[in-house]
Structure formats: C-alpha cells, structure tokens
Amino acid sequence: MAQGRGSVVALGLALLCLLIHSEVAEAATYVVGGNSGWTFNVASWPRGKSFRAGDVLVFNYNPSVHNVVAVSAAGYNSCSAPRGSRVYTSxxxxxxxxxxxxxxxxxxxxxxxxxxxxAVTAA
Incomplete structure (x- = not known):
C-alpha cells in the first residue's frame, strides 16, 4: 500500500510541474517597436496587440542615448520619472x-x- 501512495504523490508532483511549465510556455515575448526598436513615436505600438500578465517586453535601444523607466500613470502622462522609479539601461x-x-x-x-x-495593458 505504501507504494500506491508514493505513486499518487509522484503523479501529483508530475502534474504540478506540467501546470507550472504550461504557464511559462504560454508567456509571449514582444520586441517593443518591432524592427525599429525602442525609439521615438512608439506610443501607438501596443495597439491591436493582446498582452497577458507574464508576457515579456524586450526593449532594444542604444543605451548611450536612451533608457527605459517603469513609471505610474501620472509619470506617463507628465513624462516624468518620480524618485524611486525603476530605470533600465542595458x-x-x-x-x-x-x-x-x-x-x-x-x-x-x-x-x-x-x-x-x-502604456501596455496586460490581462
């Protein structure tokens, strides 16, 4: 009987791993701005795309002349990076x-x- 319980536990772990893997496998990767990358006039780039939480945005740009800052709606609307904003520079x-x-x-x-x-809205 102990062997039966072990099989159930192993099956449960295998199903859990499969569920975790399927969540990761569903995430999509998007290159912001497409071939042009992160540059001027990209504000309309997200239109027509469906994003989900966990999807990855890739920002390609020249770090000597640009950066990426994650901001709030207020920072977005005012084009300002409040103190403590996450700044990306790679x-x-x-x-x-x-x-x-x-x-x-x-x-x-x-x-x-x-x-x-x-501004990218993820479901």
Missing part, C-alpha cells in the same frame, strides 16, 4: 508585464514628449 532590457496597465518612458530630455513612451 539596451536589451527584458521586462515581465504585471496584470493591469504597465507604463514605460524614456527619461532623456524631450524623448518622452516626442512619443518615446508606451
């Missing part, structure tokens, strides 16, 4: 989306105002 940033609206701007002077910002 030029190949991978950011996992949280459920709800995720806001990103470039904080270099004038860049956000020139459309270098996106």
């Amino acid at each position: 030029g190949k940033d991978r950011i996992t989306l949280a459920r709800g609206t995720n806001y990103f701007i470039c904080s270099f002077a004038g860049h956000c105002q020139s459309g270098m910002k996106i």
